[in-house]
Amino acid sequence: MPQETNLNRTPYFDDFDKNKDFHKVLFKPGYSVQARELTTLQSILQNQIESFGTHFFKEGARVIPGAVTYTLEYASVQVESEFLGLPISLYQDQLLNKRISGSSSGVTAIIKNTSLNEDTGNIILFVSYEKTGNNFSNSTFIDGENLITLSDITFGNSNVIATNEEFARTINTNSLA
Secondary structure, three states: OOOOOOOOOOOOOOOOOHHHOOOOOOOOOOOOOOHHHHHHHHHHHHHHHHHHHHHHOOOOOOOOOOOOOOOOOOEEEEEOOEEOOEEHHHOHHHHOOOEEEEOOOOOEEEEEEEEEOOOOOOEEEEEEEEEOOHHHOOOOOOOOOEEEEOOOEEEOOOEEEOOOOEEEEEOOOOOEO
16 A cells, blocks of 8 residues: 655655656765665665555455365364373474374374363364274274374474374373364
């Protein structure tokens, strides 16, 4: 949006004119920087950004793919805060968008988000289920089940939980929400 205020008056003295095609401000060496030079520099940058924006985006045009989406099916599973003596918080941020599977149930899911259950200290994994388990008997993870990563999880300097390795365990009771 173009600026409407005339800044070419006291105290700004902004004498920038886009029709003059100035794209550089020179500063005198050995002298302190003047406010007028800085104001002109700001105006040049603002004009360049505005020119790009009006060239690239038409006013009121829709940005594609700018549609709003949401997932209606969004489940959660609570896992213990440590697995094999290692705090899950060390690699919690690396779990986003990882495909996982239940070692007993065979259910697969993608981790969409994680959170900390402040009451218990356990980690909550928000998942989108993909496939049912063995013999179609389970459609969700089960209590006390170890979870397997279907891709490497890298954390710290060079620590890796390899593909098809267990990385977490669901809590023993009421792990699903």
